Amino acid sequence: xxxxxxxxxxxxxxxxxxxxxxxGRWLPWLWVLTLGLMLTxxxxxxxxxxxxxxxxxxxxxIYLHVPASFLALAGYYLMAIAGAIGLIWKMKLSYMxxxxxxxxxxxxxxIALFTGAVWGKPTWGTYWVWDARxxxxxxxxxxxxxxxxxxxxxxxxxTGNKASAILALVGTVNIPIIYKSVDWWYTLHQPxxxxxxxxxSMHMDMFQPLLVMIIAMYxxxxxxxxxxxxxxxLRRERKSSWVRELALRTQPAQVDQ
Amino acid sequence: MSPQFxxxxxxxxxxxxxxxxxxxxxxxxxxxxxxxxxxxxQHRDNLQSIAxxxxxxxxxxxxxxxSAEPSEEDK
Numbered sequence: 001x002x003x004x005x006x007x008x009x010x011x012x013x014x015x016x017x018x019x020x021x022x023x024g025r026w027l028p029w030l031w032v033l034t035l036g037l038m039l040t041x042x043x044x045x046x047x048x049x050x051x052x053x054x055x056x057x058x059x060x061x062i063y064l065h066v067p068a069s070f071l072a073l074a075g076y077y078l079m080a081i082a083g084a085i086g087l088i089w090k091m092k093l094s095y096m097x098x099x100x101x102x103x104x105x106x107x108x109x110x111i112a113l114f115t116g117a118v119w120g121k122p123t124w125g126t127y128w129v130w131d132a133r134x135x136x137x138x139x140x141x142x143x144x145x146x147x148x149x150x151x152x153x154x155x156x157x158x159t160g161n162k163a164s165a166i167l168a169l170v171g172t173v174n175i176p177i178i179y180k181s182v183d184w185w186y187t188l189h190q191p192x193x194x195x196x197x198x199x200x201s202m203h204m205d206m207f208q209p210l211l212v213m214i215i216a217m218y219x220x221x222x223x224x225x226x227x228x229x230x231x232x233x234l235r236r237e238r239k240s241s242w243v244r245e246l247a248l249r250t251q252p253a254q255v256d257q
Numbered sequence: 258m259s260p261q262f263x264x265x266x267x268x269x270x271x272x273x274x275x276x277x278x279x280x281x282x283x284x285x286x287x288x289x290x291x292x293x294x295x296x297x298x299q300h301r302d303n304l305q306s307i308a309x310x311x312x313x314x315x316x317x318x319x320x321x322x323x324s325a326e327p328s329e330e331d332k
Contacts, residue, residue, distance in 0.1 A: 038289075046282070047268055048258050057271035060278050064285045107288050115281040122277050205258070220289065227296035234303040244311045251308035 014091040016233040017242050023226045030223040037216035044209035052206070061119040063210060066193065067217035068111040072140060073175055075105040075221060079147065080172045083165030093229075095161040096236065098168065099151050100228035104221065106144035113137055124188055132181035133189040136174060143171040157236075 045063035052059035079101035086094040116134065117127040128134070147164045154160040182191045193202055194210075202210075237243045262268040269275050 042282070046278070047260055047262060049261070051261060051272075057274040058277050060271070060274075061281045064281060068285065104292060107292050111285045111288055114284055118277050118281045118284075122274055220293075224292050224296070227293065227300070231296045231299045231303060234300065234307070238303070238307050244307060247304045247307035248311055251305050 014089075014093050016093050016096065016237055017240075019093055020230055020233050023230065027223075027226065030219065030226070034216065034219040034223050037212055037219055041209050041212035041216050045213060049206050049209050050203065055123055058119060058122040059206075061115050062193070063213045065112060065115040065119060066210060067213045068108045068115065069137070070214060071217045071221045072105055072108040072112050072137075073178060075101055075108060076140065076143070076168075076175055077172065078225075079105060079144075080165075080168040083168040086161060087165050087169075092236070093233075095165070096229050096232040097225065098147070098161070098165060100225055100232055102144050102148040102151070102164075104224045104228065106141060106148065108221075109137060109141040109144060113141065129188050131188045132185040133178065136178040136181050139174055140171075140178065143167070143174060146171075 041063060046060055049060070049063075051057050079098050082094045082098035082101065085091055086098060113134070116137075120129070121127050147168050150164040150167060151160045154163065182189050194207075234243060262271075269279070271278050
């Protein structure tokens with residue numbers, strides 16, 4: 001029985017109702033944190049950071065490009081791990097998190113590709129090139145869209161969840177390729193600016209606002225993931241009594257006849 | 258730390274790179290904003306439709322159990 005008690009936290013965490021109520025208390029703080037950091041980082045990066053010696057002002061795109069790319073990649077791992085937990089422990093909440101991560105990841109990958117293209121024009125003289133990094137990011141976008149599409153491709157939610165989770169897991173092969181692409185194939189895309197193993201290859205005055213934007217993007221990701229997961233919880237638990245009581249408590253009377 | 262541009266006009270132009278930088282910023286912010294607004298709207302719509310449905314069921318139950326004399330709550 002002791003073993004059963006040790007796993008209590010795990011089962012409670014898997015309860016959609018527990019997730020919904022706990023994150024409900026976090027949401028106001030996350031909104032303030034996200035918007036505050038985002039505003040600070042953007043103003044700092046766009047108006048106060050010194051311009052790059054070689055690239056001039058176009059380098060300021062980095063303050064959106066790098067944070068969005070970071071979260072596009074980290075979000076993919078999160079989605080695949082959520083899918084794996086769903087497959088192994090049949091945890092409903094985990095599948096809901098996986099499904100919620102797909103549109104957010106797709107949007108962030110789109111931002112990474114779009115800002116990269118706009119940055120490429122003044123820097124490389126072209127919007128698009130079939131460079132290893134860029135091509136593998138495009139594949140990431142299709143993986144996200146694939147996971148999303150599989151959710152709606154089956155009549156049974158159960159089958160859709162499993163199919164999405166398997167695609168997400170298989171797709172993780174692509175992530176190390178993206179990370180390493182700038183080193184393996186020395187093509188147009190510049191090597192990473194920030195590495196865990198060494199000091200950033202940019203001036204501190206440029207790096208600090210970038211750090212703020214990266215933290216802001218993590219905060220944004222947490223906020224968006226919670227918001228999407230809560231929608232999914234309401235949708236899948238709409239018949240349960242706690243959701244109906246919540247709806248009746250928070251919504252004014254609507255029936256007019 | 259000091260401002261890099263003397264006027265809003267300069268900030269907008271960015272010495273010729275303005276169109277690129279601001280396109281990237283505005284499109285990114287539009288996508289990020291959309292990512293947050295969509296679930297907030299869906300959340301509200303879901304709660305409303307669940308509340309409507311529950312109220313309708315409550316009314317139907319009330320009507321079927323006491324169809325002869327409507328109670329105070331039904332009015």
